[in-house]
Amino acid sequence: METEPSDPPAAAAAACPRWVMLSRHSDRRAIADDAKATSAASHTSSGHLLHVSFPLTSPPPACSTLYHDWPHIADPAARIQGPQIFASHGDCLLLDVTSGDPDRWRDTVVTDYFLYEAAAGARPPALLLLPTCFIPMIFERKKKHDDEDQDPSPLWSDYTGILRRRDGEVVVARLEVPKATPRRTAELCVLDTGRLKWEIDQEVPIIHGESTARQAQELTQWWKTDEAVPVGDRFLCFVDYLRGFLLCDMAATAAAQELRYVPLPLEESPNRFPGFYDDERPTTQMFRNLAAVRATAVRFVSVDRRCCCGGHGVSTCERGKFLFKVTTWTLSLTADDDEPPATWVMDSELECEELWAMPGYGSVPRTERLTFPVVRCDDPDVVCFVVHSPYRNGITMGPEDRKVWVLEIDMRSKELRSVTVYDNSDRQAEYQVAAQLKCF
Template identity: 35%
Template structure:
């Protein structure tokens, strides 16, 4: 066989793969588990239509694909290494058509890749690609990814410290833009007034992109820090979370983007006494009673507006809830497209993380007070990374006609960091 005919066959195979991918219908958004799944070469688990190949810093071949499932079931990023190579891989961040992945090989350097989905709706569809980033240690809880346009992206890591001289909070912001890392130390600005001072301690729980201009670092005990990461000298602005009761654990609250990625929502699940008050109940019948509150952030003046309440008594009484345990919900995640729909984790054996527990993920419409869908995990091990689940639109880029919902970046333009 001549070199030309082999090249023609490979090109034809690529065209067929692209056509098959375009014919497959993928959900408009997915929930990506943090832990990636290691797959053997040629494994049937990986979706070939979503596969991208590359090499590590040490020259080893690597392939990444996405095993897509509609929410509330989680989706997985699959990482393929040569036989005999041991490694661990995690999803660090996601935005638009891209996912930031950390790959750590035992005894070797830790690499970071940006997986980029192809756009099946483009005039000339391109296959998924894998970009190896310059070597740098990154804190996975404090690192975010922001995409803009077709080729622009920024990777940003934030660490918060305090200037002993000025007695003010200062951030160390490391940015990867145009292939180079650089660091800046902007101060953290925030509105004055009682209850709005910057907290004495800060811990990054998650980082979310807002529209295509802002990154938002969230400490679930205190608040949010926004930054226009594409600016030449990006600043930092602190916005406290709404004052509310909580269980004292971050598993019962979360900050997410919705309505296509341009709206910020806060979800908090707190205990309700049998008398209706906001505290734990000593009554056995209402031991696990709770109330879910939701707020939306007004980006014009950076204030929170409460827009949803759901009580466990109403929820448990639904016919569609029969068969599910009456326990506290955990790990809320707002739908990327629908602001009133929230996914939760439900443990069959309340908060007992052993092999005998049964775990479900459910999707709830806060406005209609209905249970939309339920997914039961086959074993508790498969649900462990739900606590670090990340919403992503990457799946929509595999469709021939991507969703009409696009990130609304008009609101956040008025905020000055």
């Protein structure tokens, strides 16, 4: 696991913002000398040298992009996918790279996972190749026959999160919740950079706490983790944006580890069907977001359709076809069984008519719901949203006709801070990662 960090420049880059919005996708580009402040290098498990760099001169809501380069691979058609940003916490990013022999892809394909750590003080940025996990979890064990060779266990981006602990080490954790069974346990596979060894707990109890009997039943039958959100230096929240999140205290000992179920403060949608085939499932991450706001608190943002009469759900009348409402809540976290459970506190509500009337909204479409909320790392009252140009007669427009706007809204003061037009790139604006990387 060779690491080749680059030396940071002598002078700090004063232009670097306090936080950035990073596209999950990367672009291949030769790493310039002026990017060394965020550059690091390492080798894949097959020996290919990988360089990565983050130009951090564009403050949000502008998007920053991960640049990568393969100095020893000149063929642009080489079968290498990624790196992509897998997960983030503070100044750390989890990246994945898939590579293989183009002529024998099925037999040679391998996915490597790297931990990127930004510069801090005198420490330069670093790129660490993580050890391969060979511990099969629930779904892999069900598909695997006893006589089969042991294959690497993949990390899925929605099931996996990272957390920088107080001692400076970084924890990578993958959660699996069994489906269609009444079990009240889940599996947690964990790696920390201090030991660099994967360990699994197959019987982590799920504590339902204040959940209703229906919520508890749905959790064990239909749970799907959409995202793993780190909070402070202690908690990981494994979020299902239809049902709630499982709170994991990573500071607990293995013997005392548990997952506490916390429902989300959502109204029951009249268009939702119970079970796996929820009609809202494909779009939940487009319209909902959970983010850390303090070391022991989270903020939840939801953009919901509403009728012209104010009711929840998609309107059946022409007048309310494009109406929506944005709501934010805050919840204090605790893993102490002796403390009473905290309750969600509503912070703000913003009706679409209020947004459309704000100075600066201008020509941004009023026929599309706000999407992909991202909470500012340095000011949780401010949320960034994406707005796409509408479809024409239900037909997707070409890239030359399509526009993407990013709005920065102060939800507490109900002020439109800024409107940024992206360069016709849907991929760039969607599913962005908030990070607090430094370039010195």
